[in-house]
Amino acid sequence: MNRLPARSARKQFRDSFRSHFDHALRISLPMLNQQLVAIVSRTLNVDPSTVTPETSPENTAAWDSIGHLNLILELEEEFQVRFPTEQIPQLNSVARLQEAIAQQSG
Amino acid sequence: MTDLRVALLSSSTVELLERPLTAALEERGFTASLWTAGFNQYRQEILNADSPLYRHEPDVVVLYLDGEDVFRELLQNPFGTAAARRHDAGSNLAEELSELVRILSERLPRATIILNTPPIDPVGAVTGLEYNSEWGIQEAVGAYLSRLRAIAAESSSVIVVDVAGLAASIGFDTWRDPRMWYLARARLSRRAMAALALAYASAIVARMGRIRKCVAVDLDNTLWGGIIGEDGFEGIKLGEDGVGRAFAEFQEELLNLYRKGILLAICSKNNPADALQVIREHPGMRLREEHFAAVRINWEDKASNLRNMAEELNIGLDSFVFLDDNPVERTWVRESTPEVLVPEWPADPVDYKRTLLELSRHHLQKLKITAEDRKRGELYKAQAARRKLESAGSSIEEFYRALEMKIRIGRADQFTIPRVAQLTQKTNQFNLTTRRYTEAEIRVAAEDPSTAVFWLELTDKFGPSGIVGVLILRMSGLGKWVIDTFLLSCRVMGRTVENAFLAAALREVDATHVVGEYRPTAKNSPVKDLYARLGFDAADANGDAQVWSLDAPATRLTVPDWFEVSVSESAAGSQRAQAIP
Numbered sequence: 001m002n003r004l005p006a007r008s009a010r011k012q013f014r015d016s017f018r019s020h021f022d023h024a025l026r027i028s029l030p031m032l033n034q035q036l037v038a039i040v041s042r043t044l045n046v047d048p049s050t051v052t053p054e055t056s057p058e059n060t061a062a063w064d065s066i067g068h069l070n071l072i073l074e075l076e077e078e079f080q081v082r083f084p085t086e087q088i089p090q091l092n093s094v095a096r097l098q099e100a101i102a103q104q105s106g
Numbered sequence: 107m108t109d110l111r112v113a114l115l116s117s118s119t120v121e122l123l124e125r126p127l128t129a130a131l132e133e134r135g136f137t138a139s140l141w142t143a144g145f146n147q148y149r150q151e152i153l154n155a156d157s158p159l160y161r162h163e164p165d166v167v168v169l170y171l172d173g174e175d176v177f178r179e180l181l182q183n184p185f186g187t188a189a190a191r192r193h194d195a196g197s198n199l200a201e202e203l204s205e206l207v208r209i210l211s212e213r214l215p216r217a218t219i220i221l222n223t224p225p226i227d228p229v230g231a232v233t234g235l236e237y238n239s240e241w242g243i244q245e246a247v248g249a250y251l252s253r254l255r256a257i258a259a260e261s262s263s264v265i266v267v268d269v270a271g272l273a274a275s276i277g278f279d280t281w282r283d284p285r286m287w288y289l290a291r292a293r294l295s296r297r298a299m300a301a302l303a304l305a306y307a308s309a310i311v312a313r314m315g316r317i318r319k320c321v322a323v324d325l326d327n328t329l330w331g332g333i334i335g336e337d338g339f340e341g342i343k344l345g346e347d348g349v350g351r352a353f354a355e356f357q358e359e360l361l362n363l364y365r366k367g368i369l370l371a372i373c374s375k376n377n378p379a380d381a382l383q384v385i386r387e388h389p390g391m392r393l394r395e396e397h398f399a400a401v402r403i404n405w406e407d408k409a410s411n412l413r414n415m416a417e418e419l420n421i422g423l424d425s426f427v428f429l430d431d432n433p434v435e436r437t438w439v440r441e442s443t444p445e446v447l448v449p450e451w452p453a454d455p456v457d458y459k460r461t462l463l464e465l466s467r468h469h470l471q472k473l474k475i476t477a478e479d480r481k482r483g484e485l486y487k488a489q490a491a492r493r494k495l496e497s498a499g500s501s502i503e504e505f506y507r508a509l510e511m512k513i514r515i516g517r518a519d520q521f522t523i524p525r526v527a528q529l530t531q532k533t534n535q536f537n538l539t540t541r542r543y544t545e546a547e548i549r550v551a552a553e554d555p556s557t558a559v560f561w562l563e564l565t566d567k568f569g570p571s572g573i574v575g576v577l578i579l580r581m582s583g584l585g586k587w588v589i590d591t592f593l594l595s596c597r598v599m600g601r602t603v604e605n606a607f608l609a610a611a612l613r614e615v616d617a618t619h620v621v622g623e624y625r626p627t628a629k630n631s632p633v634k635d636l637y638a639r640l641g642f643d644a645a646d647a648n649g650d651a652q653v654w655s656l657d658a659p660a661t662r663l664t665v666p667d668w669f670e671v672s673v674s675e676s677a678a679g680s681q682r683a684q685a686i687p
Contacts, residue, residue, distance in 0.1 A: 065290065066121040073122070073296040085285040 036098055039078055043071045053095035068092070081105060108542075110136040110310070113164035115148035117175035119292040126303035127168075134311050145291045146175070152206045155213065166218045167210060168306055171203070172293045173224030173270065176250070180243050184232045189240035196249030204257050211263045216547045218313055219264045220306065223251060225273035225281060262524065262545035265473055267309050269302065276301055304468065312471040314542065315531030318447060319425035320399070321363060321470070322412060325374035325381050327431040329357060329393070331455060334380045345390030349455050356458040357392035359466075366472050367479025369399040369419065369486060373411050373428065378403040399486035408435055409442030418493075419486060420596040422534065422629065427469060429462070476525050478572040488568040489597055506602060506668040510567040513603065515610050516674030518552040518559040525573045526561050529593060533576075534629040536604070537593040538622065538636065539651075556581040557590075560611045564598055574598045577611050585618035592622065599632065602666050605640065609663040610671050620659050625651045 041048040081104035141162040236242035283295035331343030343350040402411035424445040562575030578591035637654035
């Protein structure tokens with residue numbers, strides 16, 4: 001597996017995210033970070049092309065409570081972030097995950 | 107890849123361990139089929155004979171008990187248990203575990219059961235009080251651990267993984283992720299789970315006998331500091347002071363591997379006279395010539411030398427680990443002989459010892475030391491002497507006679523079962539069926555009156571080789587036997603031991619008809635034609651396997667007259683006593 005070093009991943013994420021928010025209109029569904037998509041796909045065994053901002057436990061079989069924690073721990077490792085306990089259960093869609101990572105990385 | 111059925115049970119939620127454990131096992135050649143019990147369900151699962159645990163039919167049961175669950179009462183309120191009762195509290199907890207293990211191994215006699223030392227946060231309410239007052243908790247922990255040790259000693263099915271030690275090596279702050287406890291009743295951090303999965307996989311690899319067998323080392327800047335050809339005998343760094351001590355201590359750890367039955371070898375580009383002078387005479391050397399089963403000090407390329415030594419020692423290249431400080435050599439060996447494990451090597455010699463220990467933990471781990479392990483290095487040295495004799499003799503028969511071989515056969519009993527199981531697990535070449543058995547499985551077979559588990563011990567003029575052969579016969583009718591397993595250690599191949607072994611064992615069971623099977627693997631082609639050579643008739647093929655049979659083996663199979671054969675009566679006697687309740 002070809003993994004980027006965490007710090008540069010974080011920076012890359014931040015940059016890509018900022019570019020959307022700083023320069024474009026504040027659209028509700030920003031372009032998905034490809035690294036996030038890759039982790040969601042890998043952790044929940046879904047095809048990356050099917051991952052959308054609305055991907056969530058409701059429409060993804062492997063996204064159960066354990067799948068959720070697996071996903072959270074993978075994302076934390078990859079982006080070098082740490083979500084507070086109470087926030088973790090609320091991160092129940094790819095869009096919310098992306099937003100939370102961006103907040104932490106910023 | 108080998109299929110492995112694993113059951114995971116725990117005092118906490120342990121589903122999160124599934125992914126890293128599956129991945130770690132896959133890396134080590136196992137396709138795991140995992141079943142995981144729910145939070146703190148291990149008692150019910152074990153006690154209920156119809157539980158999903160037993161329906162899963164696991165080969166391995168991992169029972170992970172966390173220190174904070176096992177000692178919960180004591181940790182929550184250390185002042186609620188009278189000081190005088192702490193020792194008993196620890197023993198009682200382990201006693202309950204012992205009972206669960208007894209039930210587990212009764213219902214799953216073939217399974218390996220993996221227990222653990224329970225990790226406990228070193229920072230707690232009794233910090234300060236622990237060793238200065240009567241309120242410590244370590245006394246209870248100590249009582250638990252000593253009973254745990256006894257559980258493992260009593261049953262060959264049980265192995266203990268030192269998870270408390272693993273947590274300490276990672277650091278307890280990193281080991282725990284308290285968020286997991288409040289969200290899911292899980293205890294461990296992501297890093298802890300990755301490390302735990304690796305530890306379990308390594309223990310399973312060790313249990314299955316799939317560890318590496320030989321460590322080949324470079325010399326200059328690996329066994330000693332500096333280059334002998336340039337710095338000279340006086341100039342190399344090796345001994346008591348400075349960085350020379352790091353090399354000496356690294357050698358001491360290699361020596362410990364030798365004592366555990368791992369072979370050592372030298373693979374160095376050097377002038378042999380210079381290098382051998384250091385090995386023989388340097389006062390700082392901890393390793394001497396006698397510790398090396400094979401030595402290649404020359405200017406050939408190292409991959410060829412390794413191939414060469416694999417042939418000499420009669421072990422596979424995939425049994426080798428190669429240590430070299432030079433990244434160019436490492437890359438060359440990695441690319442030319444990918445079967446050899448070539449770890450990255452630290453630049454600073456003070457890190458050599460720890461790197462070796464880390465490597466050993468995963469690839470050279472031993473759970474037991476057999477008598478054969480203790481003298482393996484010497485056995486391989488004797489082997490070299492035999493080879494010399496072979497090339498000196500004029501005919502092969504003369505060579506056999508000159509060896510003055512004596513064999514002793516017997517039935518597997520409590521003393522020989524570990525070695526018998528070990529041989530089934532690690533023998534690849536002279537192995538007709540390559541059926542791998544655990545100690546528990548061999549015990550079941552040895553106690554079964556319709557099965558005969560024979561071992562063979564060989565001694566010759568160069569000394570004893572220990573137990574080097576296993577033959578498992580299953581009765582299929584009166585006087586009719588099927589050869590379930592027939593194997594010889596590669597050390598004694600090519601000496602007609604197989605003829606003697608089979609003839610003597612079949613005589614012991616009064617066989618009138620015997621059926622043998624050759625199940626081809628990537629490594630056992632040397633015995634492809636064994637049964638034909640022994641005079642068996644070809645019967646039907648059974649899938650991949652070729653089946654052979656022989657009538658009246660007593661008259662058609664004889665012990666070659668260069669062997670002296672004896673039968674171990676004590677073992678046979680105790681076997682019979684066990685078979686008749």
